[in-house]
Amino acid sequence: MTSNFSDDTTLREILRDAHLPSLLGTLAHATHDLTLLREEFRPNYIETAAGFQPQGGLSANAQDEARDMAFRVIKELRKGIYDAKPPLQRAQVRQIMEYMVGPFSDDHFTLLLNELGLAEYTEVSQWHKTKLSTNIDFTVAIIGAGLAGVGAAYRLKQAGIPFVILERHHEVGGVWSENNYPGCHLDTSNFNYSYSFNQNPYWKEEYASRAAVLEYLQSSAEKFGLQEHILFNTEVVSGEYNESDGSWSLMLRKLDGSSEKLRVQALISAVGQLNRPNYPVIDNIDSFAGHAWHTARWNHEVDLAGKRVGVIGTGASGFQAIQKIAEVAGELTVFQRSPPWVRFTPGYNSLLKEGSRWLFANVPNYHRWFRVYRMWVGMCRRAYTEVDPAWKHPVSMSQKNEELRQLMLTHLEKSLADRPDLLKKMTPDYPPFAKRCASDDGKWFETLKKPNVKLVTEKIVKAHEGGIETTDGELHELDIIVFGTGFKAADFLSTLPLTGRGGVKLADQWHSDDARAYYGITIPNFPNLFCLYGPNTNINGNASLVLLSEAGATYIVECIRLLLESGKHGMEVRQEVLDRFNDRIDAASGTVVYGAATVNSWYKNASGRLTQNWPLPTVEYWNGTRQVNKDDYLFL
Numbered sequence: 001m002t003s004n005f006s007d008d009t010t011l012r013e014i015l016r017d018a019h020l021p022s023l024l025g026t027l028a029h030a031t032h033d034l035t036l037l038r039e040e041f042r043p044n045y046i047e048t049a050a051g052f053q054p055q056g057g058l059s060a061n062a063q064d065e066a067r068d069m070a071f072r073v074i075k076e077l078r079k080g081i082y083d084a085k086p087p088l089q090r091a092q093v094r095q096i097m098e099y100m101v102g103p104f105s106d107d108h109f110t111l112l113l114n115e116l117g118l119a120e121y122t123e124v125s126q127w128h129k130t131k132l133s134t135n136i137d138f139t140v141a142i143i144g145a146g147l148a149g150v151g152a153a154y155r156l157k158q159a160g161i162p163f164v165i166l167e168r169h170h171e172v173g174g175v176w177s178e179n180n181y182p183g184c185h186l187d188t189s190n191f192n193y194s195y196s197f198n199q200n201p202y203w204k205e206e207y208a209s210r211a212a213v214l215e216y217l218q219s220s221a222e223k224f225g226l227q228e229h230i231l232f233n234t235e236v237v238s239g240e241y242n243e244s245d246g247s248w249s250l251m252l253r254k255l256d257g258s259s260e261k262l263r264v265q266a267l268i269s270a271v272g273q274l275n276r277p278n279y280p281v282i283d284n285i286d287s288f289a290g291h292a293w294h295t296a297r298w299n300h301e302v303d304l305a306g307k308r309v310g311v312i313g314t315g316a317s318g319f320q321a322i323q324k325i326a327e328v329a330g331e332l333t334v335f336q337r338s339p340p341w342v343r344f345t346p347g348y349n350s351l352l353k354e355g356s357r358w359l360f361a362n363v364p365n366y367h368r369w370f371r372v373y374r375m376w377v378g379m380c381r382r383a384y385t386e387v388d389p390a391w392k393h394p395v396s397m398s399q400k401n402e403e404l405r406q407l408m409l410t411h412l413e414k415s416l417a418d419r420p421d422l423l424k425k426m427t428p429d430y431p432p433f434a435k436r437c438a439s440d441d442g443k444w445f446e447t448l449k450k451p452n453v454k455l456v457t458e459k460i461v462k463a464h465e466g467g468i469e470t471t472d473g474e475l476h477e478l479d480i481i482v483f484g485t486g487f488k489a490a491d492f493l494s495t496l497p498l499t500g501r502g503g504v505k506l507a508d509q510w511h512s513d514d515a516r517a518y519y520g521i522t523i524p525n526f527p528n529l530f531c532l533y534g535p536n537t538n539i540n541g542n543a544s545l546v547l548l549s550e551a552g553a554t555y556i557v558e559c560i561r562l563l564l565e566s567g568k569h570g571m572e573v574r575q576e577v578l579d580r581f582n583d584r585i586d587a588a589s590g591t592v593v594y595g596a597a598t599v600n601s602w603y604k605n606a607s608g609r610l611t612q613n614w615p616l617p618t619v620e621y622w623n624g625t626r627q628v629n630k631d632d633y634l635f636l
């Protein structure tokens with residue numbers, strides 16, 4: 001327990017901001033006193049489309065009593081009464097977790113233990129390269145220093161595997177470095193969008209600003225001594241597999257245009273999915289005389305104040321940028337093809353309450369237990385993405401999906417009760433989760449109602465020197481066009497041209513946008529190449545991307561161990577293993593709204609196949625990557 005303890009009155013105030021199920025779990029863990037998990041405070045686990053009931057559904061009276069108990073325990077903790085205890089038994093940890101979120105399977109337990117992130121319970125292999133009898137030179141190149149690259153580097157370092165990180169930009173951060181449009185911030189909770197091995201009790205917000213995420217990633221790289229492994233301003237322009245010795249030859253381009261070669265024994269692609277901006281095809285766009293740029297390539301030279309700005313697209317980035325642009329632009333014209341489903345998310349644009357911040361910073365491990373709770377809520381959300389083939393409804397795809405639709409419709413109708421014109425334009429005609437849902441604390445709809453904001457849903461016909469013309473013949477006069485039109489997400493590894501065994505080009509093997517990899521990681525004909533955030537590893541209403549990325553990194557380290565132990569040069573996933581895996585993925589895609597719905601989304605490739613997202617329960621990715629089955633691989 002740290003200092004900075006408040007007086008009794010302040011502590012009671014602070015406790016008003018506590019998340020009681022997480023706090024009770026935290027206190028039972030800290031004190032080893034599981035009698036604190038009293039029946040009368042047990043969360044009721046009733047899950048609704050909005051998530052679990054606030055404060056576990058406890059009555060106001062029960063909440064007060066739980067706070068009283070927490071007050072007494074925190075005071076005792078402060079006195080050091082409970083300090084220096086050996087770790088709790090796993091069974092007791094599970095008891096706490098099940099008290100907080102309800103019963104779960106053994107597999108879920110290992111996943112949640114990982115999320116708790118306490119060294120005594122994590123499963124990551126203690127294997128270290130120095131323990132191997134063979135001592136061959138083996139260096140890995142990680143391409144990309146974003147969230148995935150840094151996470152992989154951490155795991156490689158833990159296992160003593162030499163590596164270098166090649167990053168085309170000047171800093172760590174990936175999308176959080178590239179995207180600096182106004183309003184850029186997380187739309188998933190920080191408590192899950194952070195490494196399990198480097199959890200942060202000091203977040204100021206629950207949905208961190210771009211600057212805070214960037215700072216977190218950079219400080220993670222610093223903290224684990226990874227910066228010194230990074231070659232910045234170094235783009236990998238091509239890579240070729242050498243069958244003679246299993247190495248990869250990389251061609252690097254430096255900032256000054258010079259080239260260098262690098263030979264490594266394995267490659268980890270951590271190049272991301274969302275870094276090739278997608279520009280819409282607009283007839284005559286070159287004739288536009290004003291400024292035009294993509295949200296991911298923000299032009300900070302141009303002041304938006306008082307200008308006539310047009311934003312094309314209300315997807316994730318456009319949605320955030322529009323709310324900020326509207327604060328300064330003279331006129332803002334929003335061009336929308338289809339409206340996003342918007343989930344009411346209190347706190348989305350605000351700081352965490354003072355009391356919450358104090359508790360996270362001062363009550364040991366409260367942030368970890370809250371993360372566990374958050375992860376569980378995220379995993380439960382999957383139920384709302386599942387398709388019920390017997391469900392007959394023009395829009396939704398199951399009873400639960402309909403419940404969620406109704407919840408979001410209520411927010412929509414409440415927010416736009418005074419603007420029936422906007423309500424009509426803003427009501428999606430596709431099921432929730434067919435595309436990424438947006439989060440809103442009320443600001444989005446308020447923005448659309450501002451007098452300087454105009455929502456246009458007519459299709460764009462062409463650009464003119466002075467603006468954009470829509471199908472109704474109107475010319476929308478603009479000084480600036482912002483493309484909030486997302487990324488070429490289906491073109492996996494398109495920033496990294498690779499040639500594998502037998503001269504096969506990866507882009508050809510994948511027919512550009514039909515990427516397939518075993519658990520998103522390994523690919524036939526490309527030995528010793530491992531991908532993170534590869535095909536079918538994105539999330540949608542289903543837990544956390546970081547979990548998948550970390551699981552992938554652990555799997556890769558295990559692959560490298562097997563390779564080194566095999567005494568062979570290369571390992572490559574068997575085609576039939578990948579085919580079987582893909583059959584499973586394709587079948588599962590039909591069971592989730594984001595795979596089955598016919599609406600277009602960036603989750604799918606041009607032919608409508610779900611290539612980006614994981615369609616199975618999160619725990620199945622976790623289980624599939626916890627161990628490497630040697631028989632899945634050819635050793636060359």
Ligand SMILES: Cc1cc2nc3c(=O)[nH]c(=O)nc-3n(C[C@H](O)[C@H](O)[C@H](O)COP(=O)(O)OP(=O)(O)OC[C@H]3O[C@@H](n4cnc5c(N)ncnc54)[C@H](O)[C@@H]3O)c2cc1C
Pocket residue numbers: 143144145146147148149166167168169173174175176179184185186187188193234235236237270271272273274275317495496532533544545546
């Ligand atoms: C604006 C925005 C907001 C987002 N918000 C969320 C969110 O709230 N929650 C969520 O779960 N996800 C979110 N995402 C998704 C996001 O892509 C992932 O969360 C995550 O950042 C991916 O990390 P990554 O390391 O795999 O890829 P990236 O962050 O894309 O990093 C890839 C790195 O590889 C480098 N690179 C690429 N090609 C080469 C090459 N040939 N040579 C050298 N370097 C190369 C790039 O420069 C980059 O630094 C968001 C994405 C964007 C764009």
